Amino acid sequence: MNRRHFFAGTSLTAVAAASVSRVAMAALPEPVLMDKPDTAPPLLPPNGRPYNPVVTLNGWTLPWRMNNGVKEFHLVAEPVVREIAPGMRATLWGYNGQSPGPTIEVVEGDRLRIFVTNKLPEHTTMHWHGQRLPNGMDGVGGLTQPQIPVGKTFVYEFVARRPGTFMYHPHADEMTQMAMGMMGFWVTHPKGQHPLISEVQRDFCFLLNAFDIDPGSSTPKINTMLDFNLWTWNSRAFPGIDSLNVRQGDKVRIRVGNLTMTNHPIHLHGHEFAVTGSDGGPWPLAARMPEVTTDIAVGQMRQVEFVADEEGDWAFHCHKSHHTMNPMGHAVPTMIGVDHRGLVQKIQKLVPDYMVMGERGMADMGEMEMPIPDNTLPMMTGNGPFGAVEMGGMFTTLKVRKTQKPGDYRDPGWFRQPAGTRAYEWRGALPEPKRQTPPAASAAPAELKAIKPHSHSQH
Numbered sequence: 373m374n375r376r377h378f379f380a381g382t383s384l385t386a387v388a389a390a391s392v393s394r395v396a397m398a399a400l401p402e403p404v405l406m407d408k409p410d411t412a413p414p415l416l417p418p419n420g421r422p423y424n425p426v427v428t429l430n431g432w433t434l435p436w437r438m439n440n441g442v443k444e445f446h447l448v449a450e451p452v453v454r455e456i457a458p459g460m461r462a463t464l465w466g467y468n469g470q471s472p473g474p475t476i477e478v479v480e481g482d483r484l485r486i487f488v489t490n491k492l493p494e495h496t497t498m499h500w501h502g503q504r505l506p507n508g509m510d511g512v513g514g515l516t517q518p519q520i521p522v523g524k525t526f527v528y529e530f531v532a533r534r535p536g537t538f539m540y541h542p543h544a545d546e547m548t549q550m551a552m553g554m555m556g557f558w559v560t561h562p563k564g565q566h567p568l569i570s571e572v573q574r575d576f577c578f579l580l581n582a583f584d585i586d587p588g589s590s591t592p593k594i595n596t597m598l599d600f601n602l603w604t605w606n607s608r609a610f611p612g613i614d615s616l617n618v619r620q621g622d623k624v625r626i627r628v629g630n631l632t633m634t635n636h637p638i639h640l641h642g643h644e645f646a647v648t649g650s651d652g653g654p655w656p657l658a659a660r661m662p663e664v665t666t667d668i669a670v671g672q673m674r675q676v677e678f679v680a681d682e683e684g685d686w687a688f689h690c691h692k693s694h695h696t697m698n699p700m701g702h703a704v705p706t707m708i709g710v711d712h713r714g715l716v717q718k719i720q721k722l723v724p725d726y727m728v729m730g731e732r733g734m735a736d737m738g739e740m741e742m743p744i745p746d747n748t749l750p751m752m753t754g755n756g757p758f759g760a761v762e763m764g765g766m767f768t769t770l771k772v773r774k775t776q777k778p779g780d781y782r783d784p785g786w787f788r789q790p791a792g793t794r795a796y797e798w799r800g801a802l803p804e805p806k807r808q809t810p811p812a813a814s815a816a817p818a819e820l821k822a823i824k825p826h827s828h829s830q831h
């Protein structure tokens with residue numbers, strides 16, 4: 373039962389489609405596990421109602437089996453090791469080998485049976501955020517069901533009643549279990565055409581999450597309420613977040629759920645998008661506005677859509693500047709303009725590794741190869757074609773290419789900008805700045821006469 377499948381790409385379909393004997397069908401489905409942080413290609417449905425699958429950023433979709441017309445999934449809650457970005461691994465809790473857990477994709481009207489096995493050191497439950505379902509399937513420990521004890525498996529059964537984008541997470545010791553990375557994405561595709569759900573060529577999804585892990589350690593501090601130091605998309609920080617690679621002219625949908633403790637204004641460069649739905653469902657056409665940033669509050673999901681018609685490598689990130697940074701001490705004083713000359717040598721006699729940072733701003737941090745403890749990330753990093761990108765955390769790129777093939781999600785490399793289309797250096801003379809001078813005060817102060825409205829005193 374515990375045999376692990378290590379697979380890549382299309383073999384996912386093979387696992388899901390594998391025929392199983394009648395005896396095996398009476399047992400629960402074999403859990404499928406993933407140990408790689410790469411973005412898996414879309415899982416094309418091998419059976420059941422057809423749909424256009426999503427792509428989970430640095431994640432994957434859970435295969436299912438059909439059992440007498442019921443789609444069966446098996447989620448295993450367990451400790452996992454997640455690479456946050458190359459150079460840093462975190463000891464988290466998740467599902468089926470990963471944090472977040474695999475995306476679950478079903479179709480409106482599907483009958484579902486989901487087995488949840490608890491391999492954590494404490495009890496848990498599973499809440500299906502946003503779903504219409506019988507009260508006893510809602511997964512609130514103590515309220516709608518007893519907790520799932522350690523080592524036990526519970527079964528959830530419901531019909532995917534409305535199409536939309538949802539999430540799943542425990543409703544048991546939530547502060548701990550969500551701070552440890554227990555969450556996953558859920559997409560219910562529409563059955564056939566839906567008046568408010570567009571067909572798109574690329575459909576991406578990811579969860580916003582955050583961790584507080586001291587540099588050099590690997591386990592999140594679960595009591596942190598706001599001051600997280602790792603701002604992540606699907607438990608990955610830039611430069612560990614894959615780019616969203618699309619073909620020029622593609623209609624693109626991006627679904628983003630927020631399971632952190634604060635809001636995130638998610639911002640796309642080079643295009644306007646429309647917010648087309650939330651976990652409440654697709655929005656009426658009259659409620660959709662063009663935007664380039666959409667704020668996603670805690671516990672919310674927003675999906676945005678646009679036509680990717682501008683070629684290039686477009687930044688796509690949270691607009692809170694501290695959320696596009698990796699671990700840093702917030703107690704660091706601002707050093708801009710402070711002259712450290714003479715001081716450093718004195719301190720280095722006491723603390724040989726001492727170095728000064730920030731007297732010209734913090735940009736040097738992007739290029740400096742500072743010695744950092746094992747198992748953490750540089751504060752701002754990631755190299756682009758023109759040097760350090762000076763970003764971390766919730767940042768990646770949307771790569772729009774004429775040459776990207778339909779259905780190809782591979783990274784096309786850096787954009788080659790056409791000649792004459794890049795900001796360039798002015799090499800001519802710089803004129804002396806002219807100071808704006810206030811108009812000279814006149815010798816006599818201006819006389820102001822107040823005239824009351826409706827007064828006819830001039831007669």
Ligand SMILES: [Cu+2]
Binds near residue numbers: 636
């Ligand atoms: Cu943010």
